Amino acid sequence: MDERAALTLLAEELEAVGDDAAIVDDLVVTTDMLHERTDFPPGTSRYTAGWRAVGASLSDVAAMGAEATAAVAAYAAPEFDPDELLAFVRGARDVCELVGARYVGGDLDGHQEFTVTTTAIGHTDDPVLRSGASPGDVVCVTGNLGRSAAALELFQRAERATPDRTEKPDADIRERANDLFRFEPRVDAGLALASHATAMMDSSDGLSRSLHQLGEASGCGFAIEADRVPIADALAAIGDGDERTGDTLERALTFGEDFELVVTLPEDALESARAACPVPLTRVGQVVDREEGVTIDGDLLPDRGFTHGDP
Amino acid sequence: MDERAALTLLAEELEAVGDDAAIVDDLVVTTDMLHERTDFPPGTSRYTAGWRAVGASLSDVAAMGAEATAAVAAYAAPEFDPDELLAFVRGARDVCELVGARYVGGDLDGHQEFTVTTTAIGHTDDPVLRSGASPGDVVCVTGNLGRSAAALELFQRAERATPDRTEKPDADIRERANDLFRFEPRVDAGLALASHATAMMDSSDGLSRSLHQLGEASGCGFAIEADRVPIADALAAIGDGDERTGDTLERALTFGEDFELVVTLPEDALESARAACPVPLTRVGQVVDREEGVTIDGDLLPDRGFTHGDP
Known part of the structure; x- marks a missing residue:
């Protein structure tokens, strides 16, 4: 099991x-x-x-x-x-x-x-659950995605280069990886968004899986627009120089471990939510009917991501 | 370390x-x-x-x-x-x-x-700390000591007899061991004692170590009387039939993992504390000056016991 x-x-x-x-x-x-x-x-x-x-x-x-x-x-x-x-x-x-x-x-x-x-x-006297999203709401993410994926790539590069962890410049790579690995939990953002949000969760299993989980809890689907997905500079930078290759987007969507918030809210609450939120809040798509599933640019977005603790 | x-x-x-x-x-x-x-x-x-x-x-x-x-x-x-x-x-x-x-x-x-x-x-609005015991207080324990020591002995006997864990009567021994291993956390007793207690902790590292820890936190010593220490019937029963051999007492004092409460209180509060406490509350000794150390029948009681998680 x-x-x-x-x-x-x-x-x-x-x-x-x-x-x-x-x-x-x-x-x-x-x-x-x-x-x-x-x-x-x-x-x-x-x-x-x-x-x-x-x-x-x-x-x-x-x-x-x-x-x-x-x-x-x-x-x-x-x-x-x-x-x-x-x-x-x-x-x-x-x-x-x-x-x-x-x-x-x-x-x-x-x-x-x-x-x-x-x-x-x-x-909290009024917790935000995963279950309140309705078709017509917008779906947003705080900050950006891919910091942890970038960190893991840097840890691996450094390890391949100098397994004994002493030599420069690989010590610098490790330091950058550690910096990327230390994220800011979005407590202030969550508090600011709470009064606007219809549903919320964190992106620890990746955006794709989070959307599937929100969809299951709320009985809805999501229509995501690929070019709206906010990707961390660090992840883009470790690619081939092209900032938005398919691989980069894929990692941003599925790697997870970024601990951003994925939040749904009524469209007319978006501007006040953005004003209240202490970090960037990016609208990545729309809440749609359950039968439409979770899509990205019209294609089904599979329920793939990081399953914590898998051996 | x-x-x-x-x-x-x-x-x-x-x-x-x-x-x-x-x-x-x-x-x-x-x-x-x-x-x-x-x-x-x-x-x-x-x-x-x-x-x-x-x-x-x-x-x-x-x-x-x-x-x-x-x-x-x-x-x-x-x-x-x-x-x-x-x-x-x-x-x-x-x-x-x-x-x-x-x-x-x-x-x-x-x-x-x-x-x-x-x-x-x-x-709680008024937590009981380890640090409030004063010379002159009495020291008591809830329930009795040695259930977990008895359980471990039974688990070991059953394991030596039938390592495959199927055969009767060793399945019965295991069941008894499991019963002894499931203790009742003394929450109700703790609540009843809170208003009387000057210091309190649980006996998870054994009574001896608990007394040393209370003594360190409160700046006091303890004079314990051996024949007052309440020993679980189950522990006495697995001995040689003599209910209070030195070995039985030693195990009751040092094995730990019994999760009883060790509590100090003014002597004049003892009767009302007993009346309020839903489980037996046994006076095992007296709080004394720090210089007198922790003694049992006048002999020093060493700071020995179960250190959780020792490899």
């Missing part, structure tokens, strides 16, 4: 499963487990790992349109290197501070593989 | 580290990672694993004197067996229901080793 089938099974068992975070009274709660083999490519610093792991949970809080209150992390590794541990904690704390949350520690555990589980808690 | 040294390092870095749960406004938050090799002996059912993992976090909430609000779990395994996954979730949900909390799902992850991270959230 793969992860998605297992999630479906759990959705039948637990009413709270299915949105980016669970809702308990006026709290939202979300937890994520990440581990070295699948989530932290060679060259990822522990500072970046702490930032990114905690950031992933904060992104789920953001996707509910909630304030981010606090985060904890359970840190497991074969050994506890003080420098690595402190770097991790500082990354975790810094990403919390960036979005107004408190990092309040967690647990330590001995484990064969570096493994981190982060939990974030947020507060 | 071992786990305790790493925790000390983190306590210097993060103000929130050091109690059973972190405090954020009127919330308490705690997270724990458990894994097969160190925390779930062969024969532990997934139902018991779900109960116990989530229960461990709920116990930390109880130790703060807080209501238990909600819990989540990240579940990682080499493969997602539907029966195992559902059993885990039902165990997690049942232990939450027992203490009035909601189990609201979590995350799934592929991992070589069965690994679970649980997070629980509680609510």
Whole structure:
């Protein structure tokens, strides 16, 4: 049974499963487990790992349109290197501070593989679900897509060049990759969009999969326009120089792990949402009837993307 | 660097580290990672694993004197067996229901080793810390000690007898071990004791270590009386028939993983605390000056116990 089938099974068992975070009274709660083999490519610093792991949970809080209150992390590794541990904690704390949350520690555990589980808690009286999109709404994304895809490419290039991770200029490539890997969770944007949004989630599994998930929850389809999809300069730059090759677009749509918000809202709310949103908000298409499916420039956009934790 | 040294390092870095749960406004938050090799002996059912993992976090909430609000779990395994996954979730949900909390799902992850991270959230306007004990207070424990030590012994006996886990009567032994392994988190007791307690924590590292930790946080010592220590019948029963051999007492003091509450309170509050507490509350000794250390019948009680996650 793969992860998605297992999630479906759990959705039948637990009413709270299915949105980016669970809702308990006026709290939202979300937890994520990440581990070295699948989530932290060679060259990822522990500072970046702490930032990114905690950031992933904060992104789920953001996707509910909630304030981010606090985060904890359970840190497991074969050994506890003080420098690595402190770097991790500082990354975790810094990403919390960036979005107004408190990092309040967690647990330590001995484990064969570096493994981190982060939990974030947020507060909202009126969470934005995945289920409220209606045909006629517009669909937008915050920021741009492809930073993580670009980072992974740079990590891989650096690793191929100098596996011992010391030599310049590959240390510089790794630093750039780490920079790209540390994203800003869109908590402020989520709060600004909450009152306008009809549905929202984060793009952690990629835009394509996110649209399919929103479509399933809301009972709608989406018509996306390819040239509106905002692609990160970093991803365009690692291509062949042509900024929008099909491959670049494909990666921006399906690689995921960008932790931007995918949001639907009534067309007449778009301008005020844009004015309120602290980061660029790009209209990438329209909400359409369920039967029309999810399309890009009229072609079906397959439900492909990053499935977290697939071995 | 071992786990305790790493925790000390983190306590210097993060103000929130050091109690059973972190405090954020009127919330308490705690997270724990458990894994097969160190925390779930062969024969532990997934139902018991779900109960116990989530229960461990709920116990930390109880130790703060807080209501238990909600819990989540990240579940990682080499493969997602539907029966195992559902059993885990039902165990997690049942232990939450027992203490009035909601189990609201979590995350799934592929991992070589069965690994679970649980997070629980509680609510209190007046958390009980480890730091408030004063000489003259009495020190008490809820329930009794040694259930988990007895369970482990039974799991090991069953495993030695029939490693394939099918044959009677060893299936019965395993069932008894699983029953003992599923403890009731002392949330109701914690709430009842909160207004009387000067300090509180849970006994997850064993009574000896808990006393040393309380003593360090409160700047005090403890004088324990051996024959007052409440020992679980199940532990006494697996001994040589003599109910209180030295070995039985030693296991009850140091094995840990019992998730009872260790609480200090003024002597004149003892009777009303007992009346309010829904489970037996046993006075095991007295809070004394720091210089007197932690003693049992006048002998120093070493700071030994279960260090979670030690490889």
